[in-house]
Amino acid sequence: MKKVYDSATEALDGLLFDGMFIAAGGFGLCGIPELLLQAIKEAGTKDLTFASNNAGVDDFGIGILLQTRQVKKMISSYVGENAEFMRQYLSGELELEFNPQGTLAERMRAGGCGIPGFYTKTGVGTVIAEGKEVKNFEGQDYILERGIVADLSIVKAWKADATGNLVFRKTARNFNPPAAMCGKVCVVEVEEIVPVGSLDPDMIHLPGIYVHRLIQGAHEKRIEQRTTRNKESA
Amino acid sequence: MAWDRNQMAARAAQELQDGMYVNLGIGIPTLVANYVGDKDITLQSENGMLGMGPFPFEGEEDSDLINAGKQTITELPRTAYFDSATSFGMIRGGKIAAAILGAMEVAENGDLANWMIPGKLVKGMGGAMDLVAGVGRVIVVMDHTSKHGESKVLKECTLPLTGKGVVDRIITNMGVLDVVPGGLKIIECAEGVTEDELRAATQATIV
Numbered sequence: 001m002k003k004v005y006d007s008a009t010e011a012l013d014g015l016l017f018d019g020m021f022i023a024a025g026g027f028g029l030c031g032i033p034e035l036l037l038q039a040i041k042e043a044g045t046k047d048l049t050f051a052s053n054n055a056g057v058d059d060f061g062i063g064i065l066l067q068t069r070q071v072k073k074m075i076s077s078y079v080g081e082n083a084e085f086m087r088q089y090l091s092g093e094l095e096l097e098f099n100p101q102g103t104l105a106e107r108m109r110a111g112g113c114g115i116p117g118f119y120t121k122t123g124v125g126t127v128i129a130e131g132k133e134v135k136n137f138e139g140q141d142y143i144l145e146r147g148i149v150a151d152l153s154i155v156k157a158w159k160a161d162a163t164g165n166l167v168f169r170k171t172a173r174n175f176n177p178p179a180a181m182c183g184k185v186c187v188v189e190v191e192e193i194v195p196v197g198s199l200d201p202d203m204i205h206l207p208g209i210y211v212h213r214l215i216q217g218a219h220e221k222r223i224e225q226r227t228t229r230n231k232e233s234a
Numbered sequence: 235m236a237w238d239r240n241q242m243a244a245r246a247a248q249e250l251q252d253g254m255y256v257n258l259g260i261g262i263p264t265l266v267a268n269y270v271g272d273k274d275i276t277l278q279s280e281n282g283m284l285g286m287g288p289f290p291f292e293g294e295e296d297s298d299l300i301n302a303g304k305q306t307i308t309e310l311p312r313t314a315y316f317d318s319a320t321s322f323g324m325i326r327g328g329k330i331a332a333a334i335l336g337a338m339e340v341a342e343n344g345d346l347a348n349w350m351i352p353g354k355l356v357k358g359m360g361g362a363m364d365l366v367a368g369v370g371r372v373i374v375v376m377d378h379t380s381k382h383g384e385s386k387v388l389k390e391c392t393l394p395l396t397g398k399g400v401v402d403r404i405i406t407n408m409g410v411l412d413v414v415p416g417g418l419k420i421i422e423c424a425e426g427v428t429e430d431e432l433r434a435a436t437q438a439t440i441v
Contacts, residue, residue, distance in 0.1 A: 027281040027318070028304040030297065053318070080357035081304075098356075101280065102322025102364030109319035122326060122367045125345075125398030128359075158298075170315055172298040174282050177317040205317075221297040227305040228292040 003164050003214045004193060008039035011187050011213040015152055016045040019072075023108055023150035023183055024052040024062065025176030028081075029224045031168070032061045033154040035189045035217045040154075041065055049073040051148055051182075053104060053175050055085045060222050069093070075148075077101035081224065100128060103145050105178050111147035112181025112210070120145055153183025156219075157206070160190040161199050164208030173205060180210045187213040235426025236378075236407040244269040245422075246334050246375050246405050255284065257325070257365055259335035260303050262375045266334055276312065278330055280361040282321045285313035302361065322361065326368035333369040335362065337376045337401075339391045342438035344401040344413040346374065347393035359396060366397035378406035378435050385437040387411065387418070408432050417441040 005011035022040075026032030037056075040048075041064050048071050055074055056063035065071050066084045073095035079085055088094035099107065100122045110118050119142035123129050133144040155176045158169035166188065168176060180186045193216045237245065239262050247269035250256060257278045258266055267277060267288075277286040279301045286301060287308035295306040324330060339347040346366055349359040366372050379385055387404060403421075404411045409432050410422040417439030423432050433440055 028300060030281070030300050030304070076358060078358035078360040086355065098358050100359055100363040101318070101361035102326055102368075105318035105322050106326075120326065120367075122364045124367065126363060126395045128363065168315075168317075170296065170298040170309070171279070171282050171300055173315055173317050175318045178319040223295060223297045223306060224300070224304040225306065226295055227289045227307075228295060229289040231291050 003208070003211065004162050005213055005215050008035040008189065008215055008217065009042065011215045012036065012039050012043065015185055015187070016040065016043050018045060019047040020045065020151040021049045021051070023148060023153045023179040024050055025155040025174065025179040026061065027053055027171070027174035029057065029061055029222050031156050031172030031174050031176055032056065033156040033189050034061065034219060035215065036154040036187060037062060037064060041068055041070065044068070044070070046070050047072040049075070051075040051104065051108065051150060051179070053077050053101060055079045055082050057081050057224065058084050060220075066094070073097065075099055075104065077104055098128070105175060107145055107148040108175070108178035108182040111149045112178065116147050117144050118147070119143065148182050150183045151185070153179050153186040155180045155186060155188045157188055157190045159192050159194055159199065160188060160211070160214055161194055161196045161208070162214070163196055164188065164211030164214055165199055165204045166190070166206040166208070166211065167199060167203065168205050177206045180206055185212050186210055189215050189217055191219055192216060237424040238407070240265060241424070242375055242405055242407060245410065246373060247271075249332065249334070249373050249403065250275050254331040255329065257330050257333040257369065259333065259362070261336045263334040263336060264303075278321075278324070279307070280321050280325065280365070282316050282318055283309075283313060285310045287313070322364050325361070325364050328368060328370055330369040332371040332373060333365045334373045334375055335365065337374045337386070339386050339388055339393050340374050340376070340401055340404050341388050341391045342413070342417040344399040345391045346372070346396045346401050347391040348396050350394045352394065362396050366400040371402045372397075372400050373403045373405065374401050375405045378408040385435055387436045387438045389438055408435055411436075414441060
């Protein structure tokens, strides 16, 4: 089966529809599927729900889809650093569901693993627990959280082979593997597609079974907070 | 007289023992890394890294290498990377020995509030709720009172909680207190602070 496509637009062909639910990888601006987000912006698909840890910044990441009012709802753990997001949220144009970060990651992982719900102690006794089933295991309360199954996963990896085996780089891995797992269809963008057989099978982070479509492209990989130390003082 | 930010961080560093895996929050907790000395401490960054190194030299920033505060950082020889589900698996599973976190309010029963002020801009809890629910020991580092002089160490939190009954130890500019049955126990007063002054600045029950 052919997985490699020539462009982000071609890779998304036939997959996008208004009102769909998309799971996206990335943490802050690190490891985000920037090419696929740009292609979704160009496709103009509307009323999107995103499960994504963050919402990008005003002009990068999911932020570009907020500018064009394509997003209906965000499921995220942290949404600072985005003025347009806050404006739309406070004016009621945008729905927001806060999930604790680990709960969001596990919801994606579980959904992709055929687990429709799980109990966690994260959020017990807080607003997050409101309306959720509480169950006591060995004297400790846990709340029921649901697995996520998305219509589409969009993911960024470092390298892939043509069968979709993926290798991530440093902390750009973050939400990408769980996001990839929870989509009915998963489209991945990478910096480099290498020949089949050139990746060490023991060093593959996510096997190609999770990957349906694949593109290679040039990435901006913007840095959100450039922090450095002085060579003299070190 | 009381402890300043760096003295609070230095005091918090005394809580860490050789071999610990630790998660440090944003703000004063980040400074704790400067005071671990010769102790063999491995720092976790919940976006998917164990063995967090210092900020890079200028020109050596890597956009694929950031901490949970989205700042550029570096790796160490011991560094390991993993995905977010694995990262919070080790947090929720109690593998991280301790988290040192900031707070807006703490209560005598160990309740912690540090993510939301109703009516103000809410940015989200990030990984804080998972950390306080899962790690072995939760140590809070905060100012003892607000800018208006009101105690932040309370009988009951007034703000929405991050976790219920999760705090083990509180380190403030005025001293160190432990959450024990019935209230808080004074462990230590900061340099130049008397026990009477510490009690007077604390709304919570001291036992």
